[in-house]
Amino acid sequence: MLRITKVYRPDNIDEALNIFDDNPGIRPIAGGTDLIIQLSDSLESAMLLDVSRIEKLKKINITGGKLFIGAAATHSSIAKSRKVIESAPLIAESSGIMGGPAIRNRATIGGNVANASPVAESLPTLIAHAAEIVLVSANGLRKMPVEDFHLAPGKTALQSGELILGFEIPVVSEDFFGFYNRLGSRAAVTITKVGVALASIKSGDRLGNVRIALSAVAPRVIRAPETEKIMSGANLDDGLIEQAAKKLVSECTPITDFRSTSEYRSDMVGQLFRMGFGRETPQN
């Protein structure tokens, strides 16, 4: 049962920050698709700071070679945005497949990141795209790479009194190559068992600036630095893809839980990676 004691609905950031200062422990809510479920399962009461009326938090725009996506932008608005599709295609893709249509119409990218699940749909693609999270508090703005923000399941680097303003993502160049492949127990409204996101710059048969992010194979969404090193600048042939797929598996520490086994997750990390390069089976 929900036990909400008090609700504030500010129209702008300054007002929201003031409410934050006056009400320690207050929980920000936007779409509520995760929070309402969590609060319903909890015995504790909560105060809510509804940020869904703050227009600035819903903005999607491009300034100075960077795409900005406001924290309260919904997944459906992100998936449909021409700016996101062209500037950060993997982020549009992950927003377009998370949950079902009704969830995407409410759930926000800021909420997905704040919830800090190792299976969060937006985290691998934000990290692959080298996104920075922009945080705002009474002390001003603070930025950090998204991969440094997600600390552990349910834990982030968000400090008390801080609100997620949004995300800054470098606009991709024309020679961008990347993919986001994820696996769940069914195609829609599913929780990811394994997710592999890769972003890079392709020139001829070589990839540069390779960034790989993996979900659901460690306590948090992780990078794969060894695999990135193997791939960067090397000739992209079957041998390299196979060598990289094996290295990628070795960089994961998946667990067995009710969604899947660690063996299956390990195998699928390699497989989703191969599929990103159009290979369906291990190449020998």
Add this chain to the structure above:
Amino acid sequence: MNIGFTLNGRTVRVEVGPSERLLDVLRERLGLTGTKEGCGEGECGACSIIMNGMLVNSCLIPAFQADNSKIETIEGVVETAIGKAIVDSFAECGAVQCGFCTPGFVVAGAALFRENPDPTEEDVRVALSGNLCRCTGYSKLVEGVLIAARKLKERK
């Protein structure tokens, strides 16, 4: 908290508590029991309504967020040409068995037609992907929505 919104074309005002869900306000306070509660976690779509033109799960929306919004429930949707076409097509191709999920599917189909009056089968499958039915096996529901789309197109 006193909130006001447009409900199926009529303006309503209602006093809600901070813990009330929109689903409960619609069903218990306003008597619109066509919207169902299935899972209560946004997995099944039985509580689907259209809020500000968009399909949403009313079980996950705190009622205070409905303030100043435009809400359409199954009771309003079935009065529209789109809603009637979907209901008739569902009856025609046997897309209804126990009926519990049906209002959600009709609302999801209507939300699809607003955005895309000429959907492909894939579009329909994506549009209905947030709704669960444990009786029909989905084929007839997908077919029903496609038939409704064809009927609406022919009428134009």
